[in-house]
Amino acid sequence: MYVNLKALCLLNVLNDGLNHSANSLAKHFKCSLASIHFLVSQLQKYNVDVVNIDGYGIRLNKPIVWLDTELIARHTLMKSERFDLRLFDIIDSTNNYLLSQLKRNTLIQRSSPVVIAEFQTNGRGREGRIWQCGFGNGLMFSLCWRFEKGVSDLSGLSLVVGIAILRVLRSYSIPNINIKWPNDILCNYYKLAGILIEIRGEVCGPSYAVIGIGINFNLSKSIIPLIGQRVTDLSSVTGNLIDRNLVLGKLLSELYNVLDDFAYYGFSYFKKEWISYHSYEGCEVDLIIPNGLAITGIVDGVTDDGAICLLTLEGRKSFNVGNISIRPRIQ
Numbered sequence: 491m492y493v494n495l496k497a498l499c500l501l502n503v504l505n506d507g508l509n510h511s512a513n514s515l516a517k518h519f520k521c522s523l524a525s526i527h528f529l530v531s532q533l534q535k536y537n538v539d540v541v542n543i544d545g546y547g548i549r550l551n552k553p554i555v556w557l558d559t560e561l562i563a564r565h566t567l568m569k570s571e572r573f574d575l576r577l578f579d580i581i582d583s584t585n586n587y588l589l590s591q592l593k594r595n596t597l598i599q600r601s602s603p604v605v606i607a608e609f610q611t612n613g614r615g616r617e618g619r620i621w622q623c624g625f626g627n628g629l630m631f632s633l634c635w636r637f638e639k640g641v642s643d644l645s646g647l648s649l650v651v652g653i654a655i656l657r658v659l660r661s662y663s664i665p666n667i668n669i670k671w672p673n674d675i676l677c678n679y680y681k682l683a684g685i686l687i688e689i690r691g692e693v694c695g696p697s698y699a700v701i702g703i704g705i706n707f708n709l710s711k712s713i714i715p716l717i718g719q720r721v722t723d724l725s726s727v728t729g730n731l732i733d734r735n736l737v738l739g740k741l742l743s744e745l746y747n748v749l750d751d752f753a754y755y756g757f758s759y760f761k762k763e764w765i766s767y768h769s770y771e772g773c774e775v776d777l778i779i780p781n782g783l784a785i786t787g788i789v790d791g792v793t794d795d796g797a798i799c800l801l802t803l804e805g806r807k808s809f810n811v812g813n814i815s816i817r818p819r820i821q
């Protein structure tokens with residue numbers, strides 16, 4: 491998608507939250523009224539909630555708290571060289587960016603690269619799904635982490651990343667935040683955040699995990715119907731505009747801790763904590779496996795490598811293939 495810098499400048503002006511007449515904006519930008527309306531339509535393409543009412547003027551529904559790498563670095567409370575922060579206004583996908591750098595071998599080894607974007611034109615979710623979030627409405631970032639272990643020793647990694655997110659979000663005292671196996675972050679059973687991990691490397695190591703995280707902060711009204719599942723965001727569940735810089739800073743420190751512990755101890759070290767966050771622990775569920783078959787049982791924890799366990803009529807069974815969906819029998 492063509493990055494319209496003028497549209498972003500307009501967004502900056504509208505971010506004061508005031509009503510601006512199209513005429514005054516045209517004067518400010520030294521352009522025609524038609525150009526202003528075009529720029530507004532560009533912003534709407536980025537799913538920005540711009541209200542444009544004839545006779546009343548143009549304004550932004552909710553202000554955006556801009557991402558700022560200096561603030562993020564300060565909030566990590568870690569040595570600045572630990573992470574290499576790269577911020578983009580618009581990118582296709584932060585995961586794609588790091589995967590292509592990995593392929594070209596252009597990642598610096600000393601610090602972990604973190605790519606952050608205000609908007610993704612090709613945001614990807616798990617199992618080939620799309621991840622949609624409007625400009626400035628969420629946190630969308632990817633971190634590349636090097637493990638000395640081989641690819642097959644990384645099972646449970648995606649559950650551990652969920653733990654880092656839970657620890658940070660729970661520090662805001664938000665009630666009812668849980669994880670749905672393997673790593674959907676839910677609030678009151680509505681999706682709040684998601685994790686996409688893509689691994690490259692050797693069987694015996696080293697291996698690299700590109701860890702992509704999307705957290706909804708302030709979804710625009712126009713995007714919610716496009717997402718096609720029950721979603722929520724932090725501003726709705728807290729009633730506040732939470733600073734993305736602060737959350738990202740805290741999250742990077744927490745990720746650093748859990749990834750380090752995971753490299754050393756493996757998933758079993760986190761198992762108890764993860765189970766305590768699972769939204770369906772002890773519940774009767776249907777597990778829909780890729781061939782469409784439903785297996786009914788009661789959720790009974792996870793294994794040491796992060797597979798979900800069910801107590802079924804045939805006994806205790808574990809499942810760990812991709813594309814399994816869990817449906818509670820009663821919610």
Ligand code: BTN
Pocket residue numbers: 582583584585586610612613614615616617619621629630631632674683684685686702703704
């Ligand atoms: C899911 O729940 O399906 C996973 C969503 C992961 C979305 C994030 S946003 C940042 C990173 N870049 C992507 O293209 N996807 C991940």
